[in-house]
Amino acid sequence: MTLKHLRRALTGLAFNLPWLAGFVLLTVFPLVRSFLLSLAEVKITNTEGIVTKDVGLANYAWAFVTDTEFVTALLSSLQHLLVAVPVIVIFACLIALMLSSSFPLRGLFRTLFFLPVVIMSGPLIRELSSQGASTIPQIEKYGILAFLRDWMPGFLADPLSWLFSQLILILWFSGVQILVFLAALQKLDPAMNEAASIDGANAWERFWKITLPTLKPLMLVNALYTIVQMSTFSENEIILLITSNLFNVATGFGYASALAWSQFAVTTLLLGLCVWLLRPARERRPE
Amino acid sequence: MKRLRPLGLRIALYAVLAGIAYVYLYPLLFMVATSFKSLTDLLDPMVQWLPRQPDVANFTRAWVVLNFPTTLTLTLLAALLPALAQTLVCALVGTGFARYPFPGSRLAFVLMLVVFILPPQVLLIPRFLVFKDLNLLGGLASTVVPALLAQGIGASLFILLFFQFARMIPKSLEESALVDGAGAAKVFLRITVPLMAPAFLIAFLFSMVWYWNETAQSGLFFGDGWTTLPLQIDRFTAAFEKHYPGGATGSVDKINEAVRMAGLLLATAPLLALYAVMQRWFVQSIDKAGITGE
Numbered sequence: 025m026t027l028k029h030l031r032r033a034l035t036g037l038a039f040n041l042p043w044l045a046g047f048v049l050l051t052v053f054p055l056v057r058s059f060l061l062s063l064a065e066v067k068i069t070n071t072e073g074i075v076t077k078d079v080g081l082a083n084y085a086w087a088f089v090t091d092t093e094f095v096t097a098l099l100s101s102l103q104h105l106l107v108a109v110p111v112i113v114i115f116a117c118l119i120a121l122m123l124s125s126s127f128p129l130r131g132l133f134r135t136l137f138f139l140p141v142v143i144m145s146g147p148l149i150r151e152l153s154s155q156g157a158s159t160i161p162q163i164e165k166y167g168i169l170a171f172l173r174d175w176m177p178g179f180l181a182d183p184l185s186w187l188f189s190q191l192i193l194i195l196w197f198s199g200v201q202i203l204v205f206l207a208a209l210q211k212l213d214p215a216m217n218e219a220a221s222i223d224g225a226n227a228w229e230r231f232w233k234i235t236l237p238t239l240k241p242l243m244l245v246n247a248l249y250t251i252v253q254m255s256t257f258s259e260n261e262i263i264l265l266i267t268s269n270l271f272n273v274a275t276g277f278g279y280a281s282a283l284a285w286s287q288f289a290v291t292t293l294l295l296g297l298c299v300w301l302l303r304p305a306r307e308r309r310p311e
Numbered sequence: 312m313k314r315l316r317p318l319g320l321r322i323a324l325y326a327v328l329a330g331i332a333y334v335y336l337y338p339l340l341f342m343v344a345t346s347f348k349s350l351t352d353l354l355d356p357m358v359q360w361l362p363r364q365p366d367v368a369n370f371t372r373a374w375v376v377l378n379f380p381t382t383l384t385l386t387l388l389a390a391l392l393p394a395l396a397q398t399l400v401c402a403l404v405g406t407g408f409a410r411y412p413f414p415g416s417r418l419a420f421v422l423m424l425v426v427f428i429l430p431p432q433v434l435l436i437p438r439f440l441v442f443k444d445l446n447l448l449g450g451l452a453s454t455v456v457p458a459l460l461a462q463g464i465g466a467s468l469f470i471l472l473f474f475q476f477a478r479m480i481p482k483s484l485e486e487s488a489l490v491d492g493a494g495a496a497k498v499f500l501r502i503t504v505p506l507m508a509p510a511f512l513i514a515f516l517f518s519m520v521w522y523w524n525e526t527a528q529s530g531l532f533f534g535d536g537w538t539t540l541p542l543q544i545d546r547f548t549a550a551f552e553k554h555y556p557g558g559a560t561g562s563v564d565k566i567n568e569a570v571r572m573a574g575l576l577l578a579t580a581p582l583l584a585l586y587a588v589m590q591r592w593f594v595q596s597i598d599k600a601g602i603t604g605e
Contacts, residue, residue, distance in 0.1 A: 032411050032412070032413075033411070033412070033413035033414060034413070035407075035411045035495040036407050036408075036410075036411030036412055036413035036416055037413050038407075038495075039403050039404060039406060039407025039408075039410075039411055039495075039499075040404055040407040040408065040413070040416070040419065042400045042403065042404060042459065042460050042461050043400075043404040043407075043419075043423065043460070043461040043462075043470070044419070045460055046457065046459075046460025046461045046462040047419075047422065047423070047426070047461075047462070049441075049460065050434070050438060050441075050457055050460055050462040051426055051429070051434065051462055053437070053441075054433075054434045054436075054437035054438050054441065055429075055433065055434065055437075057437040057440070058433050058434065058436055058437045061436065061437065074440065119331070122324060122327065122328060123328075127321065127324070129325075131594075133328050133332060134594055135590045135594060136332050136335055136336065137331075137332075137335060138590075138593060138594050139335070139586060140335070141520075141593070142520050142582055142585070142586045142593060143524070143579050143582045143583065143586070144524060145523075145524035145525070145526060145541045146524075146526045146527065146541070146545075147526060147541045147542070147544040147545045147575075147578075148524075148541070148544070148575065148578075148579060150545075151544060151571060151572075151575050152338045152341075152342065152575075155341070155345070155568055155571070155572070157337065157338040157341040157342065158338065160333075160334055160337050191334070192334055192335070192337055192338055193338075195331075195334065195335060196335070200597065203594065203596075203597040203598070204597055206597075206598075207597050207598045210598070248428075252427065252428050255430060256430050256431055256432070258525075258526055258527035263432055263527065266432050267432075267527065267531075270436065270531075277436050277440075280436060281433075281436050284430065284432045284433045284435075284436070285433060287430060287432070288429070288430050288433050291428075291430065292428070295428060
């Protein structure tokens with residue numbers, strides 16, 4: 025028995041060897057190194073290779089106190105996430121509900137809504153945005169943006185007008201989420217709905233008591249996926265800033281690493297906030 | 312939900328879905344319409360969707376500027392090779408997690424999932440330095456090596472996919488083969504792999520598409536040594552001016568939106584074609600991945 029267990033464990037190690045090696049060499053080691061770099065001033069010289077000088081937290085202090093560009097980018101990307109994540113999750117949920125019953129052309133719509141996942145790349149988004157194709161012209165035409173700017177306080181108007189000006193691209197981020205909700209809806213047992221409606225529950229009550237509780241755990245999954253996807257997308261303003269600092273002679277690798285770690289910390293906090301907001305309700309125990 | 316909805320509700324549903332589909336497709340329709348416009352059509356505000364005379368010259372120019380046949384081959388290699396490596400390795404690792412637990416494998420599994428939320432840009436700089444020391448920069452090695460070590464794009468998701476598939480295979484199948492004297496490698500190749508065929512296809516398709524579209528990392532790692540269509544889109548203006556120098560403002564040789572959109576359409580067309588053929592597999596992937604619990 026013990027020999028069999030040992031064999032199993034060794035086989036498991038053999039199967040997982042690529043991941044274990046990769047995890048240590050290409051994830052843990054680089055993580056440690058990038059954290060050390062973020063505490064240093066890094067110079068790449070032709071004669072001596074990479075020269076680092078320990079500067080403590082100076083890079084972080086510079087980022088948050090002196091570099092107005094970074095603080096602005098961080099705040100605006102946070103604002104954008106706070107607007108985009110609920111919009112994407114709710115929109116994906118609505119689309120999934122519409123597609124959950126079977127009707128002609130349903131497959132076509134599903135295929136269309138997933139198309140952006142396949143073609144989305146940084147350069148594509150950048151090109152389309154620069155041609156003004158990231159939003160439908162009707163929004164500008166009917167003056168929605170001007171209305172927002174005139175009637176809303178700045179802290180609301182800015183993210184909302186960003187939402188409308190980038191509407192299509194934001195919706196393009198919801199392909200995977202729609203399918204996740206759809207998969208859950210299709211596994212929902214129709215007998216449950218039937219039983220509820222025999223007991224006298226109307227469609228509205230069935231939605232709130234049966235459908236929504238089924239979707240709730242997946243809302244968390246989708247919210248987390250959306251945050252990760254948007255904060256690692258190459259067009260994210262902080263990522264652009266990190267890349268531009270990478271080869272900036274004045275700041276360099278050390279400073280870019282500090283920015284990357286700061287963004288990581290903020291994203292992790294946001295993910296934690298999401299988990300807390302959408303945490304599963306505790307089971308009620310009978311008294 | 313087999314009941315037929317009332318007609319009014321059905322019409323409303325179609326109207327809403329068609330409206331959203333229009334919003335979704337607007338950028339692509341815009342891209343196609345603009346790419347066929349001649350200079351006069353571009354300047355004429357009356358011409359919005361249908362160009363008066365479809366102008367194919369934009370495409371011939373964009374073809375030359377992108378150096379299309381060569382760049383397409385390079386892009387295919389840059390997408391296919393890491394995708395292949397990643398799919399095979401993730402199948403191995405996913406099966407290992409599902410079937411052969413070892414001390415600490417639960418912790419390893421959690422860590423594997425945590426990797427998914429790690430922003431690639433934190434790892435970008437140190438990996439760049441490591442690859443520089445190992446002389447792997449400037450070629451496909453910089454993307455194939457991480458894929459071979461299960462640290463490629465979206466690797467955590469694919470390991471999870473194979474994990475779910477491997478778990479669904481009846482244990483008795485593998486155990487009877489083991490009793491009959493087959494080794495773990497033989498069981499994997501003869502039993503597990505054939506039964507996971509859909510997972511292989513899904514992982515390969517998504518890996519390929521993601522490697523195709525990725526530019527932040529490959530732009531840095533490839534340098535001047537390799538290029539892809541999306542990277543060439545980024546360099547389109549510079550490349551255009553090299554091929555068609557000295558066009559005065561307003562002349563046909565000057566870069567304009569129509570040429571840019573033609574280039575973008577050319578660069579996107581292979582993916583659109585792939586999606587047209589394989590859309591069933593893309594769309595069913597999430598259903599099969601088992602995120603929603605069985």
